[in-house]
Amino acid sequence: MQKSWTRRLNLIAIIGTLPMILVAVGVFVIGVGFSVLWSFTSSKLFPSYDFVGLAQYRRLWSDGRWLISVDNIWLFGLLSIGFNMVFGYLLAVFMDQRIRNEDLFRSVFLYPFAMSLIVTGLVWQWALDPNLGLQQAMRNFGWQGFSFAPLVDSRTALYGLVVASIWQGSGVTMAILLAGLRGVDEEIWKAARVDGIPAWRTHLFIVAPMMKGAFATAFVLQCVSVVRVYDLVIAMTGGGPGIATTMPAVYVIQLITVRQNVGQGMAAATMMLLPILVVIAAMGLLRWRRSRAGRVAA
Amino acid sequence: MTAAATFSVRPATSAGAEPRGPKPRRLSIGRFGVYAFLVVSALFFLVPLYIMVVTSLKGMPEIRLGHLFNLPAEVTFQPWVDAWLHACTGRDCNGLSPGFLNSVKITVPSVVISIVCASINGYALSFWPYKGANLLFGLLVFGAFVPYQVVIYPLIIGLSSVGLFATLPGIIIVHTIFGMPILTLLFRNFYAALPVELFKAARVDGAGFWRVFFHIMLPMSVPVTIVAVILQVTGIWNDFLFGVVFAGRSNWPMTVQLNNIVNTTTGVREYNVNMAATILTAAVPLAIYFISGRWFVRGITAGSVKG
Numbered sequence: 001m002q003k004s005w006t007r008r009l010n011l012i013a014i015i016g017t018l019p020m021i022l023v024a025v026g027v028f029v030i031g032v033g034f035s036v037l038w039s040f041t042s043s044k045l046f047p048s049y050d051f052v053g054l055a056q057y058r059r060l061w062s063d064g065r066w067l068i069s070v071d072n073i074w075l076f077g078l079l080s081i082g083f084n085m086v087f088g089y090l091l092a093v094f095m096d097q098r099i100r101n102e103d104l105f106r107s108v109f110l111y112p113f114a115m116s117l118i119v120t121g122l123v124w125q126w127a128l129d130p131n132l133g134l135q136q137a138m139r140n141f142g143w144q145g146f147s148f149a150p151l152v153d154s155r156t157a158l159y160g161l162v163v164a165s166i167w168q169g170s171g172v173t174m175a176i177l178l179a180g181l182r183g184v185d186e187e188i189w190k191a192a193r194v195d196g197i198p199a200w201r202t203h204l205f206i207v208a209p210m211m212k213g214a215f216a217t218a219f220v221l222q223c224v225s226v227v228r229v230y231d232l233v234i235a236m237t238g239g240g241p242g243i244a245t246t247m248p249a250v251y252v253i254q255l256i257t258v259r260q261n262v263g264q265g266m267a268a269a270t271m272m273l274l275p276i277l278v279v280i281a282a283m284g285l286l287r288w289r290r291s292r293a294g295r296v297a298a
Numbered sequence: 299m300t301a302a303a304t305f306s307v308r309p310a311t312s313a314g315a316e317p318r319g320p321k322p323r324r325l326s327i328g329r330f331g332v333y334a335f336l337v338v339s340a341l342f343f344l345v346p347l348y349i350m351v352v353t354s355l356k357g358m359p360e361i362r363l364g365h366l367f368n369l370p371a372e373v374t375f376q377p378w379v380d381a382w383l384h385a386c387t388g389r390d391c392n393g394l395s396p397g398f399l400n401s402v403k404i405t406v407p408s409v410v411i412s413i414v415c416a417s418i419n420g421y422a423l424s425f426w427p428y429k430g431a432n433l434l435f436g437l438l439v440f441g442a443f444v445p446y447q448v449v450i451y452p453l454i455i456g457l458s459s460v461g462l463f464a465t466l467p468g469i470i471i472v473h474t475i476f477g478m479p480i481l482t483l484l485f486r487n488f489y490a491a492l493p494v495e496l497f498k499a500a501r502v503d504g505a506g507f508w509r510v511f512f513h514i515m516l517p518m519s520v521p522v523t524i525v526a527v528i529l530q531v532t533g534i535w536n537d538f539l540f541g542v543v544f545a546g547r548s549n550w551p552m553t554v555q556l557n558n559i560v561n562t563t564t565g566v567r568e569y570n571v572n573m574a575a576t577i578l579t580a581a582v583p584l585a586i587y588f589i590s591g592r593w594f595v596r597g598i599t600a601g602s603v604k605g
Contacts, residue, residue, distance in 0.1 A: 010428040010429075012426075012506070012507040013422045013428050013507060014428055016421075017418060017419050017422045017431070017434075019415040019474070020415070020419045020434060020435075020478065020482065023438065023478050024435075024441065025437070026456075027449055027452075027453065027475055028437050028438065028440060028444060028449070029437060030452075031448075031449045031456070032449060034452045034455075035448050035449065035451060091339060094335050095336070097332045099332060099333065103591075105340060106595070107591075108344060109339065109340070110587075110595065111343070111584065111587055112343060112346075114532055114584055114586070115536065116535070116537075116538065116579065116583070117536070118536075118538050118553045118556060118557050118579070119536075119556075119576050119580045122560050122572065123346045123573075123576060124346065126350075127366070129569075132361060132364050133366055134366060136366065137367050140363075140364055167343065171343070175595050175598060224443060228446060231538040231553075235538075235557055238561060249446075249447050253447065253539075257543070269447045269448045269451070272447055272448060273445060273448045276444065276445065280440065
């Protein structure tokens, strides 16, 4: 009696969460599965089921455009995540010094994040314009030798993207790390001061390790946004000059839409999925080991 | 949420209370350094906004002089009018206003539908977990990390097979799909933190799945719904990739039209019109950001905290 009652109710719960079931299974399992499947076929504009083994992957890894986008994403990711974390951490530490107008500073540091990456890209494209932008303005101020126009040179265009990405994202890192800082027990500070440890050492060697969670959150957030970087590139450089700032996300979309080579595009998409899978597997393993350790201790 | 909690326990005056960092001595070199760093950083963040605004108020002859930072010698609002009504993308010269309308038509239903779905998901996951529910939730959270490029093509094929590709309902479905992981996480964490006695009492009184949801849970969900609305409105308004792929030319959102106006290869580049258009596109999320204040921060941190 009791059992049939709960089962009926569970049916309602299942109906209520039907959208979730459809999305979780239909998109994130079946959809991803099809993408991987099509990466082994010779699909052009429309999906086909003519399997060609790893041929698409071989072609992918001999395509110069893809090799450049892989190099770019590593360099861009390393620089933008690195600077983002360091700058965001510094901002958080300085914000935690009982400053006045904290809310004002917070608003200023965080507002770029509220705007579209298209907006970010266009603003910085304008600011870095070689003829009318920052460079010319400084020269007009009398600094004749001033030279900073990274976007027009294929060797430096990527650094322009890094600047824009730091501008857009370091406020978020600051907000997350500041919340982490505020979560650290006051007693730690008192104890460190009693022991005569200088503040910067307390920060680096005592407090920072206690904020592991906040650092991890900010880092994961950065990684996800780096892998996804598309809008910023399209708005700021369009992947150029030439193909100097093309990225995997841009490459996949181009293969699907413009170059109508779905098989190879799906191979590239699968390559983008791999690092994410590795990270998730590592996180799962870590959690599993921790829960096992907890059980052993108990 | 921890941030909000700790703010309230911190004393309002800093003078005599326990200092957290180094002791604040007035006008000491250290103090000066703290403010100098913060002010210089603030300038880095503010300068682009400043040049956006001043450029949009200048005439083209003045812009060609290359004084990026100067205030406009002669203020003109013509670029704003042009950006809204006359700016060209290819052959169409209707400005950004159609894009604005499209963005509203996309954003409003997407936000409502995705939040309704996510709140039911979160409620069911917290109080009515059925067999396999947690596995589904795990898959959904996995979806939050999947690069969009991996699922875009299957979605194109799926939506065109039911005739919804490049339509307004199509793009709304896409936004609902990609909003679901983070929103479900948000609502699940919120409901899981509610006292379970509340739920049990309602169940003893004979209320079922929907009755508990509508009469007990919904009235309590105001704070989490505000966070969800902020997250979704800014997220969907700022979207470019889904709009350009799934909305279809006649439904292109504002961000897509903005990019087309600015990065068009034909004609003379009107930087003042471009910057006015850029500000107009950023206006809605910026307004939400400045009005919502701390709620916005809470949205970012709440969405990113693991459940």
